[in-house]
Amino acid sequence: MSFYSRNMPGFVFSALFMVLLAAPGLELMAQDKDEPEAVLGVVFSEGRRTVDVDLSRADDKSSEFYITAYDLARIFKATKYWKPGARKLVLRIGSKDYLFTIDTRVVVVNGEPVLMRVPARYVDGAVMIPLEFVGGVLSRESAERIELDGDNLVLTIGTPEYNVTGLRFEKVNGRTSAVLTLTDELLYHVDTDTPGLLRLKIYGGRLNTLKMSAVDGKGLFRRVRAEQTEYDAYLFFQVEQSASGFRVEFTDPEEGDHEQNLVIYLEKGELPEIPDADFAGRKMVEIFEPGSMAERGFEIEKIMIDPGHGGTDGGRVSSSGVQEKDINLDIARELKGMLVERLGVEVLMTREDDQFLTLTERGEIANIEEADIFISIHCNGWFHPEAGGFETYFLAPARTEEERRQAREENSAVELEDAEMDPEKLEELDFIIWDMVQNEFIAESSELAETVQKELAEVLTIRNRGVKQAGFKVLRGINMPAILIEVAFLSNRSEEKLLQDQSFQSSVCAGIVEAVRKFSSGKIAADAGAPGTGY
Amino acid sequence: MPADELGRKIIFVLLGLAIATAVFILVARWGKMRKEERPPVVQEVPGETRTITVYYGSRDAANLVEETREITSSGRLEDEVGEAVNALLEKPQDDALVSAIPPGTRIERVYWVEDEETLYLDFNRALTANHPGGSVSEYFTIKVILKTVSANFPQVAMVQLLVSGYPVETIAGHYGVSEPLDVRKWR
């Protein structure tokens, strides 16, 4: 019997519907009392994520909003002191104390009384502060930038620490250049894989995407768009098709100037004289047509493969008991065979079996053997099974340029003064020399990492997590371009299966071999870690 | 109206009412659940408290995300750091986040050497023994600890991680932690 097969009197349906409608209606009405009267959007410009905070009104007629002292303390990381007997609350924000007394309009700022339009209140155990305090008193007194948009209820807080601070275009004698202002000499990578698009990735770069994207292009630059990821900054320049080549370099900062200019020159026709080398010894000349790319002249004859972990260090162990050290060794062995077979190069391994090596020993082996590149193979892991994908790392500079310069200056002074240096200073000096050795290969390591990531993206269907810089101990002190590949996640069920799968392992190896071939031949592939697909 | 048809109608009405009641109860319960999801209005606690920032990882291991916690403000750095690190070990409030510290980890002791601006954080063996491994997780483990310290305790310049009282070469086999770590590099 179907429910609708017979006629039912209208009133039955009506009654039924009324009950159905009334039920949620009653519930919603009850809920309304708990719903906030307004929501304040809080935006932190230094990268903290945006939060929503409930506001309330003193009464229905009032236009003044209130925020709880609890939320205020949360937003401004305040220290709070509540004395219920005296009905007084102190908020310490930054270096200043703000003393509120319930039901009075006075707020005492470091001993100085200031008047608000409405008093602080105490409702249901919570201290309520007028929102006008934030936009008025607090914004005036605070060292931090605080901006309250009362109409849209948006609060913006803080001056962010950007290191990519400006962008302008210059046009001199038919040559167009984009000049980026950086506070530090950061490592970058240029990709021109997409016709008409020049992508600049700045490792560790932090920029204001709104400000940078608002800049209009000039000359051969048509438009620019900026993106920010957790780790790096990206700038996408749309360029005219008539642009035939480009050059990127840091110009020497002026005396006493702490800012660095990273300049992208776009050329029509012939290229001007090219400086021998720029940051980290990398020649920054590339031509748009891939066919005309300069040959590297860097031949790879000996490769050191480092299967991560081993012996008592099992690395990641999956829930089903698969050990990272074993997968790493499996992949390394196949990679060795494939490199020998396809590229005819000599391949060595830091370990051939289940053996324990310290992180320093691995680099030492590669240095003693004088290999041309160092590739460490690992499997990733995470605290949640959802994470997945492949990523490639290269070593981050241990110090910023500025820190290095300072240390060098301090040390040259020490050298002249003391014939006998204390061990601590000697260690420091060691560190600097060692540091410079590292830097020599950073640009090439980044290029190798970008090439590997791109080739892996061609053969793998799992998530491309991009290229990252890291302060790995295993890559330190290695006297050659060195990278570390995290092939996939053993903490992810499906990737754990893939990692044990012969054809997946072969695909990984094929990708790496292809990358080494391209890196070796000098036909540099471009950046693979697209923002959005990467982090 | 035949008797059997009237009976059928009564059944319909009863059925309808039963469904309506069920829906009502469901909706009421759903409403109650919704209300419980909203954070309750926090009552002021007498005395001095401070709000700190603690960090967690996103489930896809891509981002570091912060949450705030209210701790007792004792004015003693060691105690406040201890409370902050303990918060890192707990489950984050947001379900989309995970703690980046291995399960079972405890902070045993906190030492502050003011002359060296160095904080010594002594954990139990679970920090290394229960670590899930992998570069990303090791990076986040170190980063959430150092960033929590630098965000809330600006007087600290260096952090030395210890396991059962001693420095270790590494937590999971990629990063070196035997020396004190510079908090500025992990900001």
Ligand SMILES: [Zn+2]
């Ligand atoms: Zn590993």
